[in-house]
Amino acid sequence: MRLTSFADYAVVMLAAAARHPAGARLSAASLAEETGVPLATAQKLMGRLAAAGLLSSARGTGGGFVLARGADGISLADIIEAIEGPIAMTSCVEGAANDCALEGSCAVRPHMGVVNHAVRGALQNVSLASLSEARA
Amino acid sequence: MRLTSFADYAVVMLAAAARHPAGARLSAASLAEETGVPLATAQKLMGRLAAAGLLSSARGTGGGFVLARGADGISLADIIEAIEGPIAMTSCVEGAANDCALEGSCAVRPHMGVVNHAVRGALQNVSLASLSEARA
């Protein structure tokens, strides 16, 4: 019920990126120094975010990352899913292989879909733009 | 962003307990067999739930556990908090000691309160009674 440090860092870094002019070159090193996230960890995170389609990556000298969409089009749910995988309270998600030992007689599973949807909705309503604002 | 197996088990066990007549004696062993949760783990969980005030415990022969309140008065948020501690997306909760390295310059922290409140509200709206129903 708590997101990992990786996801936490990713949110901080993307919020920092959103405060830069759109289209500006953003290297992992510069963002790491700006946010305080360890450099090597930042590299790994940016790569994963790029693989998820939230960032566009460019290699070589003068390369770097750029936000793939506007800050309004990126939600907190998108960021978390990019780092941690699908948002679900339990492992027994519909459509996934459930290795839960209680599988057969679990009377709670049918209700989890509603819960997952509610939580995901709450996170979907938070945009990166609102997170990058100066004050609450 | 996914609750631990412990919390998952706790929900299943309490839902099973809610299907029994109110006030009936429920030993950890009987609930473990009923739900499929390993016995020793079930003992640990029941103890923690009792410490949180969700169950009343009685020792000695013929002892066991009883729901402290009605199933309507126990929310999913209560159960999760009893097992995992306070519900919060990040470690930097207001009032808690934040050992976050980004502490000083973190521009996202002011917004997390809103997110935490939204998620917690979603979980607070799910009662144990609704989870113990047979069908969704």
Added chain:
DNA sequence: CCAATTCGGACTGATATTATCCGATTGGAA
């Protein structure tokens, strides 16, 4: 007073997460 049954806390092993290092790729400059 004894014994059976139960809860409660402490310990060990396994899993996932976090951080780090080194190699592959690319673009610019001489």
Added chain:
DNA sequence: TTCCAATCGGATAATATCAGTCCGAATTGG
């Protein structure tokens, strides 16, 4: 055209948390 510098990307160890198990303490009933 060749070299070099800067950057991304994946593979590798250390760490923290979680899951599970065991044994001791307390209490009630006979």
